Amino acid sequence: MIKHLFKLIWNKKKQNFLLITEMFISFLVIFAVFTSLVYYYRNYKKPMGFSYDNVWVINYQNAKKFQSTDSVTQYYATLTAMLKSMPQIKALSFASGNVPFTSSMNTTGLSYKGVSYSPVNYYQTGDGYRDAFSMNLLEGRWFNQQDVVSTYRPVVINASLKEQLFGNGSAVGQLISDNSNSSIKKIKIIGVVQDMKDKGDYLPSGMALYNRIDTGAMRWLGQLIIKVSPDADAAFESKLYKTVANYMKDASVEIQHFSKKRISTNKSTLVPITIFCIVAAFLIINVSLGIFGVLWYNINRRRAEIGLRRAVGATGNSVSAQLIAESLILATLSVIIGTFFAVQFPLLNVFNLQAGIYITAMLLAIVFIYLLVLLCSLYPGRQAAAIYPAVALHEE
Amino acid sequence: MDNQLNHSQLITDNSQLTTHKMIQLKNIEKVYRTDTIETLALSSINLDIAKGEFLSIMGPSGCGKSTLLNIMGLLDAPSKGDIRISDQKTDHLSDKQLAQFRNKKLGFIFQSYHLINDLQVLDNVELPLLYRDTTAKERRQLATEALAKVGLSNRIKHFPTQLSGGQRQRVAIARAIVGRPEIILADEPTGNLDSAMGNEIMDILINLNRNEGTTIVMVTHDENMAHKTHRLVRLFDGSQVQ
Ligand SMILES: Nc1ncnc2c1ncn2[C@@H]1O[C@H](COP(=O)(O)OP(=O)(O)O)[C@@H](O)[C@H]1O
Numbered sequence: 001m002i003k004h005l006f007k008l009i010w011n012k013k014k015q016n017f018l019l020i021t022e023m024f025i026s027f028l029v030i031f032a033v034f035t036s037l038v039y040y041y042r043n044y045k046k047p048m049g050f051s052y053d054n055v056w057v058i059n060y061q062n063a064k065k066f067q068s069t070d071s072v073t074q075y076y077a078t079l080t081a082m083l084k085s086m087p088q089i090k091a092l093s094f095a096s097g098n099v100p101f102t103s104s105m106n107t108t109g110l111s112y113k114g115v116s117y118s119p120v121n122y123y124q125t126g127d128g129y130r131d132a133f134s135m136n137l138l139e140g141r142w143f144n145q146q147d148v149v150s151t152y153r154p155v156v157i158n159a160s161l162k163e164q165l166f167g168n169g170s171a172v173g174q175l176i177s178d179n180s181n182s183s184i185k186k187i188k189i190i191g192v193v194q195d196m197k198d199k200g201d202y203l204p205s206g207m208a209l210y211n212r213i214d215t216g217a218m219r220w221l222g223q224l225i226i227k228v229s230p231d232a233d234a235a236f237e238s239k240l241y242k243t244v245a246n247y248m249k250d251a252s253v254e255i256q257h258f259s260k261k262r263i264s265t266n267k268s269t270l271v272p273i274t275i276f277c278i279v280a281a282f283l284i285i286n287v288s289l290g291i292f293g294v295l296w297y298n299i300n301r302r303r304a305e306i307g308l309r310r311a312v313g314a315t316g317n318s319v320s321a322q323l324i325a326e327s328l329i330l331a332t333l334s335v336i337i338g339t340f341f342a343v344q345f346p347l348l349n350v351f352n353l354q355a356g357i358y359i360t361a362m363l364l365a366i367v368f369i370y371l372l373v374l375l376c377s378l379y380p381g382r383q384a385a386a387i388y389p390a391v392a393l394h395e396e
Numbered sequence: 397m398d399n400q401l402n403h404s405q406l407i408t409d410n411s412q413l414t415t416h417k418m419i420q421l422k423n424i425e426k427v428y429r430t431d432t433i434e435t436l437a438l439s440s441i442n443l444d445i446a447k448g449e450f451l452s453i454m455g456p457s458g459c460g461k462s463t464l465l466n467i468m469g470l471l472d473a474p475s476k477g478d479i480r481i482s483d484q485k486t487d488h489l490s491d492k493q494l495a496q497f498r499n500k501k502l503g504f505i506f507q508s509y510h511l512i513n514d515l516q517v518l519d520n521v522e523l524p525l526l527y528r529d530t531t532a533k534e535r536r537q538l539a540t541e542a543l544a545k546v547g548l549s550n551r552i553k554h555f556p557t558q559l560s561g562g563q564r565q566r567v568a569i570a571r572a573i574v575g576r577p578e579i580i581l582a583d584e585p586t587g588n589l590d591s592a593m594g595n596e597i598m599d600i601l602i603n604l605n606r607n608e609g610t611t612i613v614m615v616t617h618d619e620n621m622a623h624k625t626h627r628l629v630r631l632f633d634g635s636q637v638q
């Protein structure tokens with residue numbers, strides 16, 4: 001019977017071509033939708049890796065111009081002391097511009113045993129950075145005052161980078177080299193922290209390297225991260241603002257809360273994918289109406305054939321099963337063609353996503369297309385079963 | 397061939413076979429009901445058709461000939477009355493059993509052939525066998541044989557649209573006989589054909605009846621064709637008049 005259906009489909013290839021094309025395009029669209037959804041969902045399921053509640057950032061720009069490194073150090077040490085004396089401030093750290101939930105990125109490349117690793121997110125952090133974000137230390141330690149740069153620059157890396165570099169082995173004490181960024185290219189790993197999803201809940205942390213801010217870099221920075229106690233209110237915030245603004249006379253100062261930044265970052269991730277899903281949904285509705293219409297039309301065009309099949313021994317149910325099987329065969333052909341294109345994404349590593357994401361999306365898209373086609377053919381199939389052979393055979 | 401002689405000879409054959417009843421219709425009535433009208437298509441039809449008989453049905457258009465054939469072919473159920481085929485009651489059969497019954501016992505031929513234009517001749521002829529337990533090889537062999545019987549061995553790879561009307565009807569006959577049914581129901585099989593082609597078709601049916609003993613019921617508008625059969629039944633307005 002299957003061979004018979006293939007013959008029928010083959011001999012009607014012109015009509016079926018359109019249907020297969022429609023299903024094929026739907027498959028690719030659905031595959032794209034599922035790829036994004038699976039990607040975002042997988043990221044979402046991963047732990048945040050840090051805490052952003054009651055963590056604020058003070059952005060300052062155009063701070064004082066300094067004559068010497070010593071005076072810079074002195075200037076910021078005084079500010080730090082002032083802030084630390086406030087009981088609401090639990091931890092504090094200067095940081096490079098790529099603080100969590102901003103679009104700012106700073107990347108570098110590393111090499112280890114002749115293999116290059118990039119892009120690696122590169123963060124300038126202070127000794128209080130880990131405490132401010134309650135980051136999880138997996139191995140070794142975070143920076144402290146004893147960390148002075150000598151032959152090697154001490155760094156902390158995240159779990160993703162560790163896994164890339166050392167797999168399951170230990171990272172602490174290992175030496176790697178930085179391909180850019182610093183005059184001291186030799187790096188010694190002193191600690192490993194859990195991945196920190198600092199681009200929002202739906203995006204991966206990527207590989208990360210945390211560098212300790214050295215005094216020479218202070219003049220280029222513009223972010224101060226503080227962890228405040230839960231009772232820090234608006235009154236405290238304005239007092240903090242005044243203190244900092246007064247101290248940094250010429251600077252423009254702004255305080256932001258990471259919990260709010262997270263929400264807007266997530267939104268900017270979700271809005272495009274939501275729009276994409278809506279557009280795809282409209283397309284799919286259109287296509288399924290198309291498939292439904294074509295099947296419906298076919299059944300009316302094939303009434304005599306259906307009547308004849310009944311006369312020569314088909315039951316109503318087998319006629320309906322035949323028509324559904326025909327559409328599922330068409331769906332299978334479309335899915336085969338679609339899969340051929342879809343597997344190119346992991347094979348050619350088009351968007352640098354894990355193969356597992358593509359494979360999951362492909363399987364979901366296959367199931368989706370089959371369900372869609374099944375759903376679109378069930379009703380026309382039932383209508384076909386209800387055709388009276390005596391009537392169908394005598395109309396012209 | 398001398399038609400008159402042929403005719404009487406067939407009648408003699410027929411008389412020997414009357415004891416075995418192939419189709420028995422008892423008090424058949426068929427009413428078509430739509431929302432607004434009721435049509436009495438058949439009323440009190442009583443008809444016994446013997447095994448091996450070639451019966452023709454005549455009557456004006458709309459008198460219920462097709463309806464009667466559909467009822468004999470179990471494609472439609474009567475509103476009242478009984479049908480027995482090979483002494484078997486048919487009113488209790490399920491959809492599936494009816495389908496199997498049609499598949500095994502009955503072959504249909506229609507005025508408009510009802511070939512599937514998207515299938516080659518051979519595949520069209522194989523169609524009834526797809527609904528039984530057969531292998532592809534068996535199907536092919538039986539279909540080839542059936543096509544040989546109707547003289548179309550050289551057209552098996554053609555599509556129906558590449559054939560003449562007479563050839564198409566021969567394909568339809570091959571399809572009707574491929575499953576070796578005991579009964580063939582033909583609804584105006586020569587209705588769309590000129591008399592030469594019609595005679596060809598008629599000869600095939602007569603040979604089938606004579607050589608294989610197939611019981612044939614044929615609706616026709618053509619007196620000449622009707623007179624070549626064993627018996628003629630005339631319908632008028634849903635009733636049997638002769
Ligand atoms: N499915 C149907 N619904 C309603 N009326 C029908 C149907 N089929 C046939 N009829 C009516 O029954 C009568 C007999 O029809 P039919 O058996 O096709 O006549 P014939 O084959 O002798 O020309 C006609 O009046 C026709 O209009």
Ligand SMILES: [Mg+2]
Nearest residue numbers: 461462463583
């Ligand atoms: Mg008719």
